[in-house]
Amino acid sequence: MSQDLLYQQSAAELAPALERLARSYEADPEKRRDLLQEIHLALWRSFAGFNAQCSVRTWVYRVAHNVAASHVLKHRRMNARPLVSLDDIESLPEPRDAEAAADRLKTLDRLYALIRQLKPIEREVITLYLEGVDAASIGEITGISPGNAATKIHRIKKILASRFREGGPDGR
């Protein structure tokens, strides 16, 4: 299949997922648009070297996350708040705002804010989990061991359950 055709098909299928990915890595709308463009360009370029080494979906997610991780490294300020792991997120205090918790849009904003605090690999695992990618594929895309992937998914489920309980963190 040609480079153009591969790109068109995968972009059509995964465009919404790529937008959600870009929003997970970049809060600023202008920079997010640039990142998204960069991802699409890299994807098209990359398909010149695609020889069915893996599934197209795995390929697309790898390219997208690798470009996004480079973006984070490039724009990171040395004195910025350090990124945290899933273990650290669990122990961070949750903002107390029951009204905001009831609003679905605000819930989404809180979810993105939580994701953006995470280190690159953990950010990738949580976004892939939210996209419905199974643990084995997450391991293939990220390169982490199956055991580590399963542990992280378990932590993610726990965090989502505790932080995004219906009615807010207090269950109200």
Added chain:
Amino acid sequence: MADDVLDLWRNQKTEGFQMTTVEIRKRVMEFEKTSRRNLFDVYLACACIVLVMAAFFATFPNALQRAGAVLIMVSFGWLAVQARRTRTKKAPAGELGNTASLDFLRAELSRRRDVLRSPRPLINALIFTPGYLLFFAGFAASNPKHVPFFYFQLVTFAVVILLIVPLNRRVAGRYERELAELEKLG
């Protein structure tokens, strides 16, 4: 509740951002044009400095200033050659897709750490030092009332040179710690 979050995530409104292959090819050409233009700008800047130094050489009779001007011209000529050599080489087409994220991140962090640990930034700064010192020493000798300015320049330059290595090492240390954390994930 976790299922609600999954539904919320997957059903959120997106902008429908897509690019046609025509748009992509156009953007690729624009990037390549910008990259060539950036290199041209470096050449132009170096050429301007060389011309200015050549004018100083022709204008000022002071031997120290002339020697300094020649060395500065040679340094900027060398800089122009290096600019072409260090232009970021394009990675092979499939590299981003062939490389799992953990390996990609390791390679990227290692590259950044190695650049910071390399003596190259210090060597680059020191290459300019003799010409810079001679030129301003000659300037101070011809204009005694500007000697304090010369010493100020000297001290500023020395502070910058002395800070380069420890600052770079500090940032390299941060990358090293991140690499160590990644080792646990493989």
